[in-house]
Each structure stands twice: as structure tokens, then as C-alpha cells.
Amino acid sequence: MKLLIRSVFLLLFVISPLNAQEEMRFELSSINFDGNNSIPDKAILSVLRSKETPNGFYQFINKYSSLGAPPEYIDFLLVQTDLESIQALYNANGFFKVTVEYYYSLDSLDKVADLTYLINEGPQAIFGKIKLNGLENFPPYDFWEINERVTIREGQAYSQENVLSSINNVLFYLKSQGYLLSNYDSTLVVKDTLIDRALVDIFFSLGKKYYIDSVEVTMGGPGKDDVSEIMLRDLTGIKDGDIFDVSKLTQAQVRLYRTGLFSYVRIYPGIEGLRDSLVPVNLEGNISMMNDLNPELIMNNIQNAFNFGVGLEYNRKNFFGGARRFSSRAQIYYQDVFSLNLERMFSLVTNSDTVTSGTIELKARVEQPYFLGQPIFASLELSALINKIEYLQVNSYKSKINFEFELPKFTFFNSMNLFYALELNTLTVLRDSPDKPSTSLISAGFGGLLVSTHVDNVIFPTEGSNYSLYIEEGNLLPFLFSKAFTGEYLSLLFLKTQATASYYFSLNSVNDFVFATKFSGGYLPTLSGDKTTVPYIKEFFVGGSNSVRGWASRAFPPQKIAVEDLDETNLPGGRIVVEGSFELRKRFGDLLGAAVFVDWGNTWKEISNMKISEVAVAAGFGFRFYTQIAAFRLDFGFKVYDPYDRTPIPQRRFFDLMQFHFGIGEAF
Incomplete structure (x- = not known):
């Protein structure tokens, strides 16, 4: 009996402080900042571990489901950690003399707390001299290309993010010039707080220049026996003896995906197979079935309007070899779907409905991903378009050959399409009288679209x-x-x-x-x-x-x-x-x-x-x-x-x- 009483008292002794501690918790009602003139509240909040408590509705929902959010309480251990995070954020943006303090208020009645950080930003440092180290063996006549990719300049406001961006730009360029194993080592930033300048030394390791040894192909999937390894190597555009270029690997992977042959594809350098100055390139992937039939739900913004409809598409992959793809498609879509009714569902082909706006499109297309031995995406297309625009019916019958060119990433224009099209365009005015004015014109011509993104x-x-x-x-x-x-x-x-x-x-x-x-x-x-x-x-x-x-x-x-x-x-x-x-x-x-x-x-x-x-x-x-x-x-x-x-x-x-x-x- 004495043992039982002692156990009960011991249990109460342990539980009571826990309950008292629970009762003394204060929800963190707000986190405020004073003096942050250069960095907005949201940017500072993103680096804090402390969070403001959600409103009552979200807390209520969270009690009975996985939605919403639980209450957040003030934790003074986190407050000190967050203070250091704020200082680190300011240091990363050149405010090396920043000081941060905090104060809080507790409402014992409502059990809520308000937390405020007092920030004295001080001056923002600028970049001083910027030096790239470890690239002494890079050809000096091409070094201007590296300097072009360094976006930080002496006299600019210091930003750690911009330093990292410049490092990544330089590394990408080096790996596009054959320096496969080039690497970033470290950055030394000397903070001269007397004149508010940051002297930056960036250290790289260049390594040797590598050339392509071969392209090794490993294929799986249900369609692997229908595709030639030689054809896949040709599609990559990567030749034995070429300078290794990581950007060409990216382009090759995109080109392979566009053929529609692959459910999965990956192309990467075989580091384990390095020998002398040669590197193999590994091509791995799964080949899907050569034929597929796909229903479509269509949503697009053609003619500056939201269109909604359905379609059906058939694809034949590796059409007569060469990774060509034949596709045929039938689509019907409407512009004003909110006013559409069943009676007018198929009125696009009639000359009596002047209310419904939409399009019926039939299209057949052959795509050639590698044209004349060059990375040019070519296509031949035949199409018929019935376009109803209220009181007008516009029909277009077209044959078109199109060439899409791959352009380097750093050129001003990075996409170019050239085409030649033969068209028959007809127009009929839909009015109640038997006499419906119409016109038609055959046109043939060249065209092009240049895009800079x-x-x-x-x-x-x-x-x-x-x-x-x-x-x-x-x-x-x-x-x-x-x-x-x-x-x-x-x-x-x-x-x-x-x-x-x-x-x-x-x-x-x-x-x-x-x-x-x-x-x-x-x-x-x-x-x-x-x-x-x-x-x-x-x-x-x-x-x-x-x-x-x-x-x-x-x-x-x-x-x-x-x-x-x-x-x-x-x-x-x-x-x-x-x-x-x-x-x-x-x-x-x-x-x-x-x-x-x-x-x-x-x-x-x-x-x-x-x-x-x-x-x-x-x-x-x-x-x-x-x-x-x-x-x-x-x-x-x-x-x-x-x-x-x-x-x-x-x-x-x-x-x-x-x-x-x-x-x-x-x-x-």
C-alpha cells in the first residue's frame, strides 16, 4: 500500500510540471522587423525557423484532419538561432556591419507572444577586385569568354548569390569546352570594413581537356528490337573525337525525347571509363511501343481565346526507319464553352449557326528529327481546318514543310523556324439570305519565326x-x-x-x-x-x-x-x-x-x-x-x-x- 501511494505521488510530481509548462506556452502571434530598409520582411521570414501561428480556422481544421496547420509557439532557443540567421542573410548581401537584437511581449491572458527584431543594417559593401584562380592553363585568347560569364563587377553591391551564379556560369562554360573534370574549390572573400569593400578570390581546378571516345548504347523496353543502335548514335549528333561539350549532351537528350521513341532516356559521360584524354558517353533508355492511339482533352489559347475540346491522335514511331514519326490527329474544340449546348454541338460544319465559335482540325504529319545529317528538326504536314467565328466560316487547307534549327544557348535568338506553305483559304459570310458571299485564295510562300527567350x-x-x-x-x-x-x-x-x-x-x-x-x-x-x-x-x-x-x-x-x-x-x-x-x-x-x-x-x-x-x-x-x-x-x-x-x-x-x-x- 505504501508503495502504491509513493508511485502515485511520483507520477503527480512528474506530470504537474509538464502541465504547468504546457499552460505557460505562448502562441507566436506575430514576427516583426524594424530597421530592415534593404531586405523585405518576406525575405527575412524565409530564413527563420520560428513561424507565426496560423489563424484559428486553420488550427480548427488541423484538429480533425491533415489539412490546416497546428499552432506555433515562441521558442527562445530558436529565437537566438534565427537572430544568427538574419545576420548571415545580411552578410550574404554585403551588410558586414549589421547588428540584430530582439525584444518580445507576452500576453498572459490570451497566451500569445509578439516578437520583434531590431536591425541596424549599416552600409552595404561593394565588390572590390575579383580574381579567378586555377585557370592559368586555359587558352588566353579565349579567356574573354570566361570573363563574359562572370556577372559580378568591381563597384557593384556585394551579393553572395551573384558570386555563386558566376561560379556556375564559368563551370558550365568550362565543361562545354572539354574540361569535364573542372571543378570549383573555394571562395575567399576579404571584407575590408574600413572602406566597405569585398575582395573576392575564386579558386577553380581546371583539369585536362577531354574528347569523345565513343557513344555506348544500352537499351531496354518493349520496342528495343525495332530500333537500331547506329541510328540512335547518329541522332545524338555526338561524333568520336569531338571536344566534350556538356551542352551537346543536353541537346542530344532533348532531341532523343522528341522522337517519341523513349519512355525513359539518359545520356551522360562515363567517368569510370576515362582513359588518357578520352571519355565515353553512355546512352541509356527504354524504347516504348512503336504504335499508339491516344484520346485527347484539349485546352489551348489559339486566337487569343480559351478553347476546350476533344481529339484523337495516332502515332507510328520510327516510320520507315531514321526515327521518323508519323502522326495523324482529329480535333474539335469550342471557344465559348459556357454558352455551348447539345443542339449546337456539331453545328461547326453547317452554314446555319451564327452563334457557335470553334474549330474542327484534321492533320497528318511526318517528322524527321535529323535532316541532311544536321541537327535540324524537319516536318511535312497536311491539314484541313474548319473555323467557325460567329457569322463567318473560314476554311484553310494547307501543306507545309517546316525546319526547326537548334541554336546555341547564348545567342540572342535561340529558336528559329523556317517554312514553306501552300494554302487554300476560303471564307463564307453566314447570313440568312440564300446568297452567302464567299471568297477564296491560293497562296504559297516562305516564312520564318525567330524567338529570343x-x-x-x-x-x-x-x-x-x-x-x-x-x-x-x-x-x-x-x-x-x-x-x-x-x-x-x-x-x-x-x-x-x-x-x-x-x-x-x-x-x-x-x-x-x-x-x-x-x-x-x-x-x-x-x-x-x-x-x-x-x-x-x-x-x-x-x-x-x-x-x-x-x-x-x-x-x-x-x-x-x-x-x-x-x-x-x-x-x-x-x-x-x-x-x-x-x-x-x-x-x-x-x-x-x-x-x-x-x-x-x-x-x-x-x-x-x-x-x-x-x-x-x-x-x-x-x-x-x-x-x-x-x-x-x-x-x-x-x-x-x-x-x-x-x-x-x-x-x-x-x-x-x-x-x-x-x-x-x-x-x-
Whole structure:
């Protein structure tokens, strides 16, 4: 009995302090910073182990599920650790004299605590002399290439992140010049606090220069017997005796994936097989089945509108050898899926429906991943397109040969497509009368698209720029042939050009608040023939989810002529376009974001018709949901200035002013 009583008292003695300790815990209500003029709160919070307690709703949900979040309590051991983390963050950004203190307040009634860090930043140091060591054996006549990849410069504000970026740039360049085993050793930063300068010495080990020994192929998978190892070696573009280039390995892996042959592929240097100055390259992968039939759910932003539909695609891989791929596809998709009903589901092929907008597309395509022994991705395509745009039916029948060139990463333009296309474009005005005006034109011509992409993140760019230049001529060869042999040319000769530039500027150090802007202009002059015969599908339009978002796709300028009076001479569209956008983007965590924007633009038939007073302006806001492959967005655009409707905004109906858009990817 005495033993039992002693055990109970001992248990109470142990439990009581624990309960008291539980009762004395204070939820960390807020973490504040005072004096941080150079680094925003969010950047500092990201390096702290202490976290603010979530709101009551999240705590309630967490009690009964795995969702939400539990309460967070103040822990003074973590507070001291976090203080050191703040100092380290400031030191990494050149604030070598920073001092950090903290104070807190406890509310014993509500059991909450507020924590504040007092930061005295001091001056920010700048880079002094920057020296690269260990590269003495690198050819001196090419050393400027290394200096180009060092982004830090004497006199710039010190940043440890920029030092690391420069190191990675130099290493990538060295490994692209044959120095497979080149490595980064260490960095010595001498902090001169008297003059607030940081002297930087970066140490590398260069190693010897390596050349390709051979490409060793190891294949598996159900289709491995249908593919030749020699063909796979040729596809890599890597030749025995070439200087080892890590960037070529990356290009080769992308090229192999694009053939569709592989469910898995990896290409890498065989370090274990090094001998003298030679390195083998290992190619490993699994070959999938040669035939597949795939149903598709279609979501795209063609014609600056969100389209939704279904499709079916057949693929035959290694078509007649050479890693060619034959594919055929049938698709049907609609623009305004929210107003679509079952009765109009298949009305795209009729001439009676003037409400439904959408497309039926049939396409057959042969792809050749390695053309004429060069890394040129070639394709031959035959397609038929039935495009219903309210009161217009636009059909396009096309044969097209396309060449996609691989360009070096560090060139200004890093993507180039050239093509030659033969097209038959027809247009029919859908009106109630038996007489439905129509027009058709055959055109043949060369074209090209140059793209320059230099942004830090494709899904959510925070710095950098994008440029594109599109050029297409129509009927130049027939024109020259006719002039040479008959002396006259009676059809249409045109040239279409469009240039677009986009810029991105981060507005804070954590790169979640961005200003983005876009400018675009296009011109479609007719060099010979009747201007009114320019195919409708070639002309410019504004409005839509990637254009002036206060209007629907192709809805601006508004149609001024009744459908009954439309013919091929007075159709909407323009041969000149000018448009642009300004957008502020804010990202909240990994998944969510928001934006506010101003868009402007218009189209005109002739340069002489252009007027600044006719440039439409729209403004609005939107929400974003980010995934690893794309951003999904919902935008609400409002007509701020309509040059063709001067009715005061307060007198207009709300839904006449607003246009909402669903899109995939950022607007630009």
C-alpha cells in the first residue's frame, strides 16, 4: 500500500510540471522587423525557423484532419538561432556591419507572444577586385569568354548569390569546352570594413581537356528490337573525337525525347571509363511501343481565346526507319464553352449557326528529327481546318514543310523556324439570305519565326526579356515566275510581319512581385493585287485573353456593318496592328497569384487611318494558379476607353463593360 501511494505521488510530481509548462506556452502571434530598409520582411521570414501561428480556422481544421496547420509557439532557443540567421542573410548581401537584437511581449491572458527584431543594417559593401584562380592553363585568347560569364563587377553591391551564379556560369562554360573534370574549390572573400569593400578570390581546378571516345548504347523496353543502335548514335549528333561539350549532351537528350521513341532516356559521360584524354558517353533508355492511339482533352489559347475540346491522335514511331514519326490527329474544340449546348454541338460544319465559335482540325504529319545529317528538326504536314467565328466560316487547307534549327544557348535568338506553305483559304459570310458571299485564295510562300527567350523562369518570369519576329510572304515565287515568263501577275502578293517584345522586372528581393510589359506591332502590306482579297485568316485582330482583355477574342474593333450587308470587301480585321500591356504580378506561395493590368491596342486597314484617339484601353485584374507545367489564369477585363462608344462609363451596364477570360500560361 505504501508503495502504491509513493508511485502515485511520483507520477503527480512528474506530470504537474509538464502541465504547468504546457499552460505557460505562448502562441507566436506575430514576427516583426524594424530597421530592415534593404531586405523585405518576406525575405527575412524565409530564413527563420520560428513561424507565426496560423489563424484559428486553420488550427480548427488541423484538429480533425491533415489539412490546416497546428499552432506555433515562441521558442527562445530558436529565437537566438534565427537572430544568427538574419545576420548571415545580411552578410550574404554585403551588410558586414549589421547588428540584430530582439525584444518580445507576452500576453498572459490570451497566451500569445509578439516578437520583434531590431536591425541596424549599416552600409552595404561593394565588390572590390575579383580574381579567378586555377585557370592559368586555359587558352588566353579565349579567356574573354570566361570573363563574359562572370556577372559580378568591381563597384557593384556585394551579393553572395551573384558570386555563386558566376561560379556556375564559368563551370558550365568550362565543361562545354572539354574540361569535364573542372571543378570549383573555394571562395575567399576579404571584407575590408574600413572602406566597405569585398575582395573576392575564386579558386577553380581546371583539369585536362577531354574528347569523345565513343557513344555506348544500352537499351531496354518493349520496342528495343525495332530500333537500331547506329541510328540512335547518329541522332545524338555526338561524333568520336569531338571536344566534350556538356551542352551537346543536353541537346542530344532533348532531341532523343522528341522522337517519341523513349519512355525513359539518359545520356551522360562515363567517368569510370576515362582513359588518357578520352571519355565515353553512355546512352541509356527504354524504347516504348512503336504504335499508339491516344484520346485527347484539349485546352489551348489559339486566337487569343480559351478553347476546350476533344481529339484523337495516332502515332507510328520510327516510320520507315531514321526515327521518323508519323502522326495523324482529329480535333474539335469550342471557344465559348459556357454558352455551348447539345443542339449546337456539331453545328461547326453547317452554314446555319451564327452563334457557335470553334474549330474542327484534321492533320497528318511526318517528322524527321535529323535532316541532311544536321541537327535540324524537319516536318511535312497536311491539314484541313474548319473555323467557325460567329457569322463567318473560314476554311484553310494547307501543306507545309517546316525546319526547326537548334541554336546555341547564348545567342540572342535561340529558336528559329523556317517554312514553306501552300494554302487554300476560303471564307463564307453566314447570313440568312440564300446568297452567302464567299471568297477564296491560293497562296504559297516562305516564312520564318525567330524567338529570343532570356528569362529566369518560363512559368513565372521575374527578370529578363522575350522577343519574337514573324515574317511570311505570300506568292513571291508565283509572282517572279509569272513576271519572268508571262510579264504579268494577276493574283495577290503580300508580306506579313509582326514583332513582339516583353520585359520583366522584379520589384523585390524574393522575386514574387513583378512588373511586366509587352509591346507588339504588325504590318501586312499588299505588294501586288487587290488589298480586299487578303485572306481573313492572315489579318490582325485584337481582343482576347492574350490581347486587349476588355474585349472578347477578335471582338475589337466592333463590327459596324450588319451581317446582311457584309461581303468580302468589308470584313473585320486589319492589316496594321499596334498593342501592348502593363501588368503587375504578385505570387502568393507556390500555387497562387494575382495580377492587375492595363492593355491597349487597335487594328487599321491602312497606315493613313491610324489615330492615337482610336487606341482602345482596357484594365482589370486576375487570379493565377501555378503548377509545374503552366499557370492557369482567370482575368476580368473592363473597357476603360472605347474609341467607338463614347457613352459615359456610369451609364453603361456592368456586364457590357466587363469581359472575363480563362487562359493557360501568363498573358505574355
